[in-house]
Amino acid sequence: MFDFTNHTNIRAPRGNRLHCKGWGQEGALRMLMNNLDPEVGERPDDLIVYGGRGRAARSWEAYDAIVRTLLELENDETLLVQSGKPVAVFRTTKAAPRVLIANANLVPQWATWEDFNRLEEMGLTMFGQMTAGSWIYIGSQGVIQGTFETLAALGRKHFQNHTLRGRLYVSAGLGGMGGAQPLAAKMLEAVALLAEVDPARIEKRLATGYLDRVSPTVEQGVQEALRAKEAGEVVSIAVPVHATELLQYLVDHQITPDVLSDQTAAHDPLVGYIPDGYDVRSAALLRAADPAEYLKRARASIARHVQLMLTLTRRGARSFDYGNNIRRVAYEAGVQDAFEIDGYVPAYIRDLFAQGKGPFRWAVLSGKPEEIYKLDRLALEMFRENEALCRWIELAGKHIQFQGLPARIAYMGYGEREAFGVRVNEMVARGELSAPVVFGRDHHDTGSVASPFRETEAMRDGSDAIGDWPILNALLNVASGAHWVSFHHGGGTGIGYSLHAGMVVVADGSADSTGRLERVLHNDSGLGVVRHADAGYELAVQTLQKNPVKTPLLGPETQPRRK
Amino acid sequence: MFDFTNHTNIRAPRGNRLHCKGWGQEGALRMLMNNLDPEVGERPDDLIVYGGRGRAARSWEAYDAIVRTLLELENDETLLVQSGKPVAVFRTTKAAPRVLIANANLVPQWATWEDFNRLEEMGLTMFGQMTAGSWIYIGSQGVIQGTFETLAALGRKHFQNHTLRGRLYVSAGLGGMGGAQPLAAKMLEAVALLAEVDPARIEKRLATGYLDRVSPTVEQGVQEALRAKEAGEVVSIAVPVHATELLQYLVDHQITPDVLSDQTAAHDPLVGYIPDGYDVRSAALLRAADPAEYLKRARASIARHVQLMLTLTRRGARSFDYGNNIRRVAYEAGVQDAFEIDGYVPAYIRDLFAQGKGPFRWAVLSGKPEEIYKLDRLALEMFRENEALCRWIELAGKHIQFQGLPARIAYMGYGEREAFGVRVNEMVARGELSAPVVFGRDHHDTGSVASPFRETEAMRDGSDAIGDWPILNALLNVASGAHWVSFHHGGGTGIGYSLHAGMVVVADGSADSTGRLERVLHNDSGLGVVRHADAGYELAVQTLQKNPVKTPLLGPETQPRRK
Ligand SMILES: NC(=O)c1ccc[n+]([C@@H]2O[C@H](COP(=O)([O-])OP(=O)(O)OC[C@H]3O[C@@H](n4cnc5c(N)ncnc54)[C@H](O)[C@@H]3O)[C@@H](O)[C@H]2O)c1
Numbered sequence A, B: 001m002f003d004f005t006n007h008t009n010i011r012a013p014r015g016n017r018l019h020c021k022g023w024g025q026e027g028a029l030r031m032l033m034n035n036l037d038p039e040v041g042e043r044p045d046d047l048i049v050y051g052g053r054g055r056a057a058r059s060w061e062a063y064d065a066i067v068r069t070l071l072e073l074e075n076d077e078t079l080l081v082q083s084g085k086p087v088a089v090f091r092t093t094k095a096a097p098r099v100l101i102a103n104a105n106l107v108p109q110w111a112t113w114e115d116f117n118r119l120e121e122m123g124l125t126m127f128g129q130m131t132a133g134s135w136i137y138i139g140s141q142g143v144i145q146g147t148f149e150t151l152a153a154l155g156r157k158h159f160q161n162h163t164l165r166g167r168l169y170v171s172a173g174l175g176g177m178g179g180a181q182p183l184a185a186k187m188l189e190a191v192a193l194l195a196e197v198d199p200a201r202i203e204k205r206l207a208t209g210y211l212d213r214v215s216p217t218v219e220q221g222v223q224e225a226l227r228a229k230e231a232g233e234v235v236s237i238a239v240p241v242h243a244t245e246l247l248q249y250l251v252d253h254q255i256t257p258d259v260l261s262d263q264t265a266a267h268d269p270l271v272g273y274i275p276d277g278y279d280v281r282s283a284a285l286l287r288a289a290d291p292a293e294y295l296k297r298a299r300a301s302i303a304r305h306v307q308l309m310l311t312l313t314r315r316g317a318r319s320f321d322y323g324n325n326i327r328r329v330a331y332e333a334g335v336q337d338a339f340e341i342d343g344y345v346p347a348y349i350r351d352l353f354a355q356g357k358g359p360f361r362w363a364v365l366s367g368k369p370e371e372i373y374k375l376d377r378l379a380l381e382m383f384r385e386n387e388a389l390c391r392w393i394e395l396a397g398k399h400i401q402f403q404g405l406p407a408r409i410a411y412m413g414y415g416e417r418e419a420f421g422v423r424v425n426e427m428v429a430r431g432e433l434s435a436p437v438v439f440g441r442d443h444h445d446t447g448s449v450a451s452p453f454r455e456t457e458a459m460r461d462g463s464d465a466i467g468d469w470p471i472l473n474a475l476l477n478v479a480s481g482a483h484w485v486s487f488h489h490g491g492g493t494g495i496g497y498s499l500h501a502g503m504v505v506v507a508d509g510s511a512d513s514t515g516r517l518e519r520v521l522h523n524d525s526g527l528g529v530v531r532h533a534d535a536g537y538e539l540a541v542q543t544l545q546k547n548p549v550k551t552p553l554l555g556p557e558t559q560p561r562r563k
């Protein structure tokens, strides 16, 4: 008998033995546990998965109740989770989702960190981030392709090169997501130099192969990086210091990185950012003793951080905000020109979104790495003509160590996702895979998020702040039969700054799964293309011409032909 | 052939001829049209249904496209509507909703009237109010029972009486919702005196039987009201003046009403409130010419309005904010003690919500008033032991004129709704009703809204601003198979102040409808009870003891017994 009651070293069951009454429930159970696997989550003892305080459940009591409920949940029942707490089970239908999740949603006038902190303190809410509270985090791999695609697009745009060979990438933060930076930079053949105040995080990236080495001081780290750049070497180096310490050194010594970014969890200044002059431990003491003072210092430090980034930008560094809202936090702390730094979505990712491409992923419940490699081969075979995808799959197979349940991320687009999902489901049915496969995605995707300083920054029609699309996305995924669907506020850019939805479907080899995969993967990504076509992106209109959706108010060329 | 293309004098088709491919679509089509029937909506020429600028569709072009799409929509397709504009049709399942609607949702930091107005101006959004953009408005009847229940509870609490006989009720605003006040007061045997600046609205209430008479001046109106009160008469009187003019007169003449409220659309100062010194026409000119100046004057006027209400309250009037957010708007304009005025939900309605009771309603697609009376008799028979409900149904049958499709509102509770819905569906199946019946409710209901100055004001556990519940409600209603589901921001208390969901199910006599009605009406109201039990309301816990829901983290006494 598998023991589901422990709270340390949580590890999801592997293989095709069912503990729940159906694979929808079992998938949710295993992915929840996988989020808290110490190989995967950042601080599982505190239920924190990644991204500042992105949690999987509100409390251990809530976690236990979710686990118990999933183990007993019938195939026509649906569990409701309110900010990480299971609040009710209702009878729905066999075709409906098994779990519906709403995390950190607040009435807009109260959507501030101050109110959120107060309500969290009262035990009434939880920060779900994007994939933490929605149970589809897959470790640092989850963001790595996004980072890779961003840096690749940057290379093409600014250096007319498909790699970053001979370029110096400087950034900070080696947390759950930030930890992907050194590896993504390496896959693009750059030299990466990263500041991280928490030595334990550096250790974790070294252990999981995301980082090559650590230098004890800034001076030494910078020298090594410059030597490597000179020598045309490809290497990633961390320095165990505050971001501003590294940047100040570069400014003082007239060293300008080619590419500059940041991945501290600046979106959540109270929990995700360590102020100047503090280490992890002293910061924790100040945070507990005087949160207001902590916030003041963290915001001042973020302001200084962005000032330094601006100085380096003006000296020629190609800089971008990589989705942690650091520009806005600095702007609110008085840095009026913070938005001179590019947002990565309009600068590098929008074209992918317009085609329905985004961080799609799958995990094999068998636990067998070779089944991921088998699926890699399937993808290479099915999408032979998609060069970028094939290049990615090959690089990923070579560079990425698995964390927890073996998984793969791939920016598949509209049309590709459902084709792939359905084929994989057939393989499960035929026993070519030894257990079901889970398909999901980040909330950071084409049609699932409204976030004016990130995914919807500078939309062509000015619709950045329109929040209807993620809501429609969540409702449509429920109607289409995803196994679990989530809707969050907050996430990557923090409280007040984004609304987003997630979905997961389990391919268990059944005809029921085929239907769900066809509908959900098609509709989910299709809505993203429609959202971009509606906003006036030509690439989206073209995508709809190839693979039409009925769009009552767009041009006739995007409409399915009548039979 | 029915003509669906006209834009004036819109009137939904009646009877059992299907124009769409299924009754889910047909119900949505007819209820959309019914919202814009001049008998029903307030300003149908501008697509405005009620509540300031609560619209049914974003533009006439969008309206036409919705109508066309509904006429063609297949029984396994789902139409998505983004702030009143139809954006896509996707294939879902037969059991899924036919329409999914998201209106006026904004990323919270941009959830201000300023940003909303800018985005509306750009053609990117629309204010959906609660039942306007979700196509289940039924005229002034939709709010009348709420007003009745509020006044009845007030009478019991403050006057130890089950009527308001011999009491003077003073208020303002005779719009779509406000127009219910004189009739509700009359049903409770009070004398009602109401200020309304727009003579056309007074005309409409007289014509529909919601109002008894109009007096040309404040002085005359007040004298008539006082005489009626003296004489123990039951009458409602409107005066065609600004609210502050009436209140100032009362203050100056030392006349204190027994009960005092307001139903101008103060939640939307730019569109819903006429500033002091303006009439409808001069206000429209100022609004067009200088919206900022308009807002300044409207807010100043609202501040004065609430000051006058406070003066009368301190002299002994029982006053309450009836859900138009007038206290908050005044507070922001400097009236620091605005919240001395009670909110009607915590003061009078919370107990109903805790039992899953709220503004449930049905409309007969036959168009035959006698079928509503038949359903009145069914309700009286089924719920014989529910005295309050029977009293209401009898009063409603006596006093309420139908507008548009004949409809009935009744605060049914958890358990009652689905029992009633299923019985009605059987009657449709047996031909005892000549056409299908539509069941829906206001967004203003037990488990469907988060609104800290209205439905969730002063929750026992402090969870007023928690926004997860309406999201879960919308997702659950989709999973349960409502025919259309909506999610709105704004609504009754305005942009920034509320999130809420709606659902409608069509009873067409089929087994499919039976299943939908059982699940949706049960789960929707059940979630409201759970939400209140979770917040610590004993009445909700007791309700769950009678009719259990699996609630993983509530006490065992609320759990269904194991078989
Ligand atoms: N672009 C994307 O696709 C994307 C995806 C996910 C997350 N994000 C955002 O990226 C940020 C990082 O996410 P994460 O999951 O890695 O967060 P995390 O909380 O797991 O890690 C943050 C890291 O930053 C370090 N740090 C904090 N302050 C520092 C400072 N002043 N100097 C140096 N290091 C410091 C912390 O020690 C920690 O290791 C978040 O804001 C998140 O919302 C972006």
Ligand SMILES: NC(=O)c1ccc[n+]([C@@H]2O[C@H](COP(=O)([O-])OP(=O)(O)OC[C@H]3O[C@@H](n4cnc5c(N)ncnc54)[C@H](O)[C@@H]3O)[C@@H](O)[C@H]2O)c1
Pocket (backbone or CB within 6 Å): B042, B049, B050, B051, B052, B053, B143, B146, B172, B173, B174, B175, B176, B177, B178, B179, B195, B196, B197, B198, B201, B241, B242, B243, B244, B263, B264, B265, B266, B267, B268, B272, B273, B274, B275, B276, B322, B323, B324, B325, B444, B491, B492, B493
């Ligand atoms: N408690 C509830 O259940 C509930 C339900 C629905 C709506 N509401 C709220 O009630 C308010 C009224 O809703 P509605 O649908 O009747 O709105 P509406 O826009 O249809 O009508 C508002 C009326 O107020 C009048 N008015 C505006 N300014 C005035 C002034 N200064 N003096 C006198 N009259 C003035 C207008 O001429 C109009 O007739 C809104 O704020 C709405 O959100 C409450």
